[in-house]
Amino acid sequence: MPPRLLAAALLCLAALPAVCRADIGKAAGRGVDAVEIFRCTFDESWDRNYDLWPDKWKRATGPEYPHYVEMQIAADQAITEGRCLQVALDGASAQVSTPAIRVLPKFSYTLELKLRLEQIEHSTVTVSLDFMTADGEILQSHRSEPFQPTGEWVDIEMGKFRPVSELVDRVVAHLEIERGDRGDLQGVVSVADVWLGRWPSMEVTTNSRINVYDDPGNIVVTCSLSGISEKNPKIKFQLLDATQAEIGEEGVKELQGRVISEESRNASEILEGDGRHSEGYEGSEDWRPDIREHGFYRVRVQMISNDTGLEMDKKVITLAVVPKAVLTSIGEFGWSLPESVPRSGQPLDFATLQTLLPMAGVSWVKLPVWFPREETERGDQIIQFAERLAATDIETIGVLQEPERTVEADDLPPSESSIEYIFRKDPSSWLPLFDHVMNRLSLRLRWWQLGYDHDTSFVGHEDLVGKIHDIRRQLYRFGQDVRVGLGWRWDEPPIGGDLSWDFEQLSANPPLQSAELDSHLERRPAEGAPRWVLIEPLVNSDDPSYANERERHEARVREFIKQIIVAKKHGVDGIYVPRPFSGMEGVMNTDGTPGELLLPWRTAAMLLGGAEYMGSLQLPSGSKNWLFIRPDKKVVMVAWNDKPCDEVLYLGEKVRQIDVWGKQHAPEHLEHRQVIPVGPEPTFVLGVNEYVARWRMSVAFEKTSLPSVFGVEHENTLLMRNEFPFGIGGMVSLFVPDMLEGDPLSHDKRSDKWEIYPEEGEIKGATGLTLRRPLQIELNDAAYGDQPIRIDFEVNADRLYKFSVWRELSVGAGDIDIQAVAFLDEEGRLIVQQQMRNLDGPHADFKCLLYAPLRRRKRTQVFQLGAEPDIKTYSYSAGDELIGKNLTLRVEEIDGNRVLIYRFPAEQESDVVFDAATN
Template sequence: MPRPLPTAAALCLLLAASAAVQAEEFSETNSRGVDAVEIFRCSFDEKWDRNYDLWPDKWKRETGPEYPHYVRMEIAEDDELEEGRCLEIGLDGSQAKVSCPPIRVLPKFSYTLELKLKLTNIEHSAVTVVMEFMTAKGEVVQTHRSEPFTASGDWQDVKIGKFRPGSELVDRVVAHIEVARGDRGDLQGLVSVADVWLGRWPSMEVTTNSRINVYNDPDNVVVTCSLSGISEKDPLIKFQLLDATQAEIGEEGVKKLEGRLISEEARRASDILAGDGRHSKGYEGSEDWRPDIKEHGFYRVRVQMISNETKLEMDKRIITLAVVPKAVLTSIGEFGWSLPETVPRLGQPLDFATLQELLPMAGVSWVKLPVWFPREHQERGDRIIQFAERLAATDIETIGVLQEPDHTPDGPEPVSGESSIEFIFRKDPSTWLPLFDHVMNRLSLRIRWWQLGYDHDTSFVGHEDLVGKIRDIRQQLYRFGQDVRLGLGWRWDELPIGGELSWDFEQLSSDPPLQSEQLDSELATRPTEGAPRWVLIEPVIDSGRQDLSEREKHEARVREFIKQIIVAKKHGVDGIYIPKPFSGPDGVMNTDGTPGELLLPWRTSAMLLGGAKFMGSLQLPSGSKNWLFIRPDRRVVMVAWNEQPCDEVLYLGDNVLQIDVWGKQRQPANHEHRQVIPVGPEPTFVLGVSEHVARWRMSVAFEKTSVPSVFGVEHENALLMRNEFPAGIGGTVSLFVPDLLQAIGPSGEPRPSGEWKIFPPEGDIKGPANVALRRPLQIELSDAAYGEQPIRIDFEVYADKLYKFSVWRSLSVGAGDIDIQAVSFLDDDGRLIVQQRMQNLNGPYADFKCLLYAPLRRRKRTQVFQLGAEPDIKTYTYSAGEDLLGKDINLMLRIEEIDGDRVLIYRFPAQRESDILFDAGGN
């Protein structure tokens, strides 16, 4: 019998009910995110168990020997859940896999999977959630896998995505819950799954017109934003260009930016999109944006999709790009990358053709490449040879890495912590030679450098007859008499082997990696005999430190990275390598092959320091730390930094160029004949330092480094130097002692202090090339402050032209055997309390008369008897101490030795409070 048509009243009720359902669905959708559309949900309720067999309809469990049938899987009740039901898996010591029904998807959208997960008594098994995008024929073309989850015994919310299908052939997606058995099974293990939800989102992709996002010209950068699946809500699309500083910027609607904002542009999605006719609520389109990049450097492009209705962020994409300056110098020397095994094998993240474009731009001179391939894949050997030959055409040397084959010989697996490469080669050659013979026959005539195992593989260290073992391996692998260089991994805590070796280099590594200070210490104390040393650059900054902002973490990573390279160069290592260049945003490259924040610092260091040799350091006027390196082309590079930003003003050369770690170049400002070099915590490079002036500066010294603290007596000394110019010179030298703090005379009146008399204060110098020069002088002191005092030595040298430059040195007043300290503070009554601490470090017992002078106050006096190694504390008190505070007011201690000639002067400003107080015990 035909079903009766609904009445008008019934239709109204149906429409009202439908509207209520739509409103409820919209509310749920909004709770998960703006513009999300639910396309699948399974709560394991009665709708999913029509036949009441406690198994969710259309779900599938994996079966077979690895997935035994006795593993219990069924729908169970759980009062903690809002829906009240879940799918429960009782492992019984085994493993399991369960999959949802295939869900239809469209390539234009992005998809997010959400579910609830509870793990109980899981100790050894690995529980992961997997999304597989498939074609209509069931072929898997894209897989996304979560990290393993840990057991907590409580329900936890799991969310993976947003993922957009990478192929137009994608027709469906399947979600899997996988439980892999560990070394032991979990007998009582229980995995519970609930509220499985798949949502569809508008899709936004941000790309550039460069596969590697690395450019030479900032005008060539084009960013493309592609949108699809956007509903008619017409969101705002905001483009932002950010720099590398990791600064946090607060503004309305934006919590944090990943860098300092450089430029911004916003457009409506309706200006980009057009309906595609394939979906009632799907629109797609793309738009190009040329960011306003003015100079070279590392940048982030951030694109946000912001709801026009709620003003909330619907989606966000961040890409990185680098605009590299034209190389000042050709990259040569010892800088290299270790390419991951996935690069040459799978073409990910970059294929060989793209690497051939990137590596020369990145300042790479050496490439370590895993080269093993199955015997039946000879075409891979052809690709490796072609890749090595094309790199050689750009002066990049390839090092073949003999890694573990895909199929190891029959036999026991290596024990935990034992590397597989030694495990393979420890056996008889008849066992391992067939695994490598086809590789060596194909490649050994083209590749001259080889490494046994990966960078951190140190399993050969400690072998009973290592020299003989490596010699045997070498003879078996390279039996055609090729001129090869062979190396192996080595540990920092293992001393090198001396004598005749059968290998040509040692790749040093440590777990955890050595940081710059540790690396400096190890290289300074490590014996130099043995094979050439290669080191790994692996900066580690604790990203979990709560006391550091994102910008501070970024700056710390850059500083540590540069310092590791400089330390390695200082100690003359033969190879400097990045072991994992594609490690992520904090490294040299991102995992997708786009530039990381350390790419430009690496490139700048490699371009400037490649092949350079360490010269030494200069004493700069503002005290900045620095190291000098001379390149093979005889150009000198100085690397300088200072924890406190300052300007170093000195003559360095006629054609000086300052280059920051990002490769930005500037001509320093001039002050008279000197350059003004801004220096801060981030290392800076100075190219074009005069080699002859730098070596002259480093040769200057006083014959005696201290002047007795005896006033009114001439003390003999001499200024030593060396003519580092290639021809004879003539000129003048003069010495200057900067004015020190003002002291207080016995009457309480201020007077000039730090009086030095140097005879002669200036004079002529001359000498032939490469000859040491000595100029005698006498120094007389009068009220000179005790301790280290700076001396500036000015030179005017006539060589091929007139050179004017200064050298900074220091002379110590006194023998340094008496330690004097003084602190001051105001007490609660407003009195100035001064504490004096004296200690005799290594001299005989002595008595001293101590006089303290303050402006317009009567002097204070005390005595110290038989001063020895135990500290002596004396205290002085001034009423109305506030009057003695001020930056132009200073106190002076005059300490005279009783029955001796020494007079010790110590000047210091009065302080309102002090962080250091001396107690009666001398602390």
């Protein structure tokens, strides 16, 4: 393997998970099939020449590891073994290694040891494993996280690790102590009872490198076993929905999702070999999971001992079954590929990415393109990759990143990693670093980004326009119609005037979430360089507001879609996932298999790519929603509600509801209206009628509030605009539902507290014409505050359209704020509290009358009501008789004509209790 490829492979392998558990008994951690292959307790058998140094162990030497660091075997009665290896640091670094231990690629391996750190404040202590060939070439490395000093012995476990190459022959374990900015003069690190065990190996794979399918019938899961010493363990396959995970005992995460299908088989049906042989039994078996619809799934495979019933091994993989593309368009959705892709193909090589990216709804790909001058084949690979993506309508953006440490770049200090630092000097110093790249690629790639997504080092440059112009002139002298962009900070205002760059990649640390993103985009003008944004949902799994992993998962999906919606609403030009292969932070797992956000990303990209924001509708049940019109003139609505509900209204003739996983169905009908279930998980509605939607958004009352004066006609005007592309005629009628008697959304019961004249009438007008309908409204005991109005239309255009529009009219000028709550106290009395404030206007006096069913009216007065809250309290005995009943508070202005009606329910308890002490 070439040294450069080996280095990249080791960098990737070092990121493989290493499980380190402290304070866990080793006997409890070892399974039924674990076999000890190495153990060192530092007893006399390991020190046959009595020099207090363990035989065949090695210590690192050299300037970084001075010889004065004392290492020797010492007695310690605090541990069962009675002896340990002590390292007295004396302010320096140190490394000690086991002998090379023979291993076989068919097994998995676990390292266990005891570790004690004393007076360690500045040094970093880690344990690592190197898997090597017989010639000592390192092919695979695993390193623990740094250990925290406790002064006590703790048990450490790393693994299980299976060699990734058949060439692996041996493994060496290292204890590494790296000195910090200051040394630990009195620091002592002790290690004891070093144990390496092998385990039977179980691998679970599929017939797809990326585990992404468009046909659920094509999925084959393969379980491969090797090194099994027990002849007949049970192999259990389970298919689980989505990504539910609960915390089990000892903090170990156990999947508790809904089991969709399950099958168990005895391994004796598939194993061959001799259990007494050092390599044990081996074999493989295929399983076709019972997947019948699109979605995100997990497959869990367990190996369980038939002798003891204990779990010997477990593997979990993810699958995504994507529907055929609902719609396709060239949009603004893209991924930033990791730097490792053009070098070593990790986590997925170019050929695999060419299959994945079109399936994932990606229209743009950012690709780091720098390569050493001597590796000309990498330039060919990049060009071929970009050309094949272009054939699937995916545009490639070349990311010009920091060059590697080459002879040409030796003058670049390691501490400087920003792209601005590289271009800060005279072009004669940096042009040789990039000239070969640009000569090879600038004629093929039209889009270029200077630095990675979060590199905002150009911000604040004293002559940025001139600097970027100079860089363009030097680098892209061969390019045709080249577009160049750079990183920009959200907290930095855009530069006006003529710019020398074509887009700005906006980023923040920590990443902006949907509410912050909305606020920043609201304040940031769309003029100037096109804005590209990053989608980076942050949901803390430890947040106590999430009862379980399902709620955390739902919150993450919701935040992810919200960020996309916010970006689309403000018309950004690029929407990117900066680290798609980062597991929880991206849309794919680190091994290249699908993550829980892949399908939500794909659904949003397929439906919203290239779409423009239209606005939002007022829905009957109040669900939040956003409407977008696509280049093909199809309208998509995205909706969600904190509480599950049904939105019942006419949306169009060919409406399809699509969930974030891509599953779609035709909604049920209630007469001419669709029934759209909406809940905390965002939902997409495709096929919304554009003309009806625009008509709905145009409807308004000329006056949005009515005086709270009864028995008097109040004039108003209903406004609407003919959004159909031709003239229309039809009818309009107004309906005020009763808010307390019956379901206000049932469309069955009309309020007797309102009189509207005329209730219905004829409308007609040419396309684009604003229509006006004068109204007179008389109130009779109408409730104070915002009240819903349903406006029903029958419009004759190219055919007859029947649809409703929901609006609100506010009863009262909004200058008086009234709130009231009713709840039981400890003695069973119903306590009623009212709070009033005069928000605007002169002080006034009010008479307050409280009505409860089958109870005597209660009365009080409020004098000189001003801005300070006035709180009054009433009480009813036998309060449980009133729970669930509606109470009415009637507030009459003394020496005035205002009457305010406030209706509210009596509840068992209330989250709101007014502080009477402020009265």
